[in-house]
Amino acid sequence: MEVDFAQWYTDIVKKADLIDYSSVKGCMVIRPYGFAIWENIKNDLDARFKATGHENVYMPMFIPESLLEKEKDHVEGFAPEVAWVTHGGSEELQERLCVRPTSETLFCEHYANIVHSYRDLPKLYNQWCSVVRWEKTTRPFLRSREFLWQEGHTVHATAEDAVEETERMLNVYADFCEDDLCMPVIKGKKTESDKFAGAVSTYAIEALMHDGKALQAGTSHYFGDGFAKAFGIQYSDKNNTLQYVHQTSWGVTTRLIGAIIMSHGDNNGLVLPPAVAPVQVVVIPVAQHKAGVLEKANELTERLKEKFRVKIDDSDNSPGWKFSEYEMKGVPLRIEIGPKDIEKNQCVLVRRDNREKTFVPLDNIESEIERLLKELATSIYNKALKNLENRTYACKTVDEINASLAENGDGFIKAMWCGDEACEDKVKELTGVGTRCIPLQQEHISDTCVCCGKPAKHMVYWGKAY
């Protein structure tokens, strides 16, 4: 599509008024239009969390160093990228505090305090907040030093319950991505080397951007009782025996906005899925100075507000300017209404994704909008799915992977793996692609590992990632 995908991406986040840069590296201002997308994502997801029994809480943003250090793998994973608070006013703190990179330790400390009996379980908590990770390379939405997210943290009586929760939330994410973001994802398990610091297993949904690079769109972790043992989270079961809880955590971030941009955007700008578009329909009056045009356009806007997120642009920019502007901003549907339409009691509906024009009588416009929004959603989903399918290649050897990359460019590579980390590293070194996930839906490509030729254990998706 574009000569320079990376440049196209950074241009779009600025031109569509999603963000502005701030004077702190890697920290962005999320502008009203960008934040409105996040609010829609948040509202939709939050409803799904509530429907599955979760409650929202808020944890502090500071973690004492000693608390962060309680679980060994966890601190090793996160310590290199945390920001530290060393002073309160002019006083040096006795113990420095890190700004949360994630809140497992805080939830654990709290759960240790409030969980005593099997009757207290499960606890299904979630929080919406921001976290800080001192990244070296930063990019709007995809990798910023502070980012917004939600983190669910749950404690359960049994391992089975916790595993079930991990899978449930992975499915909630996948359904949300497919239904609301119109973005197909691959559900899978991360390899040992790629899993979350402190987890027993990490599951993820992986999406493919239309430049062929993979993006991790959400994760769900099963912790077993490792954190429970480190933090002393115990309960008395029915036999009055002390047991450790089993835990999960799961999260998605503002990176999803980056995923939307890179899944659906085109050379004219953003294309927003109707479910999360801040404006679903923009009304553009044509020849608005002529008698009756603005009145009719305003009347139509008010009427549509009952059912849709609608905006009218009655600024005195030219219609052509407005068309381009709202295409850049990815508004799914545009209504043009001018003297010619008013005469015929109709208006013009134009789809953002294919610019298809429909002349619609004003009488049944609501149902027509509903139909077109649905069609657009299906159509951009199918387009993204086709991209995913067309850019997924099965390979049996390292040479085949290199040949595919050379011939087809980036994409997902499906290949078998023996499960040995050495092979994972070697494939990365020889081809540049890393493991993305071991898909839940396994396929048989060959009998032997793509790298060492020993018997294969899994089929793995490989790729270059954002």
Next chain:
RNA sequence: CGGGGUGUGGCCCAGUUGGUAGGGCACUUGGUUUGGGACCAAGACGCCGUGAGUUCGAGUCUCACCACUCCGACCA
């Protein structure tokens, strides 16, 4: 953290051998326009990323720092 590139009105960029800053777009006002980024006229907007240095004099030369950006390694 390594390697490139960039930093000049809000945005995109000119700026010669060092001599005190310019264009287009956007903005304001008035008028004409309006079905794919309209036009005319008048106006307003600058510590040239920051800090040191060289010089009679620095946007321009030197050094340091900061930010953005692209390509790697690491990560949601």
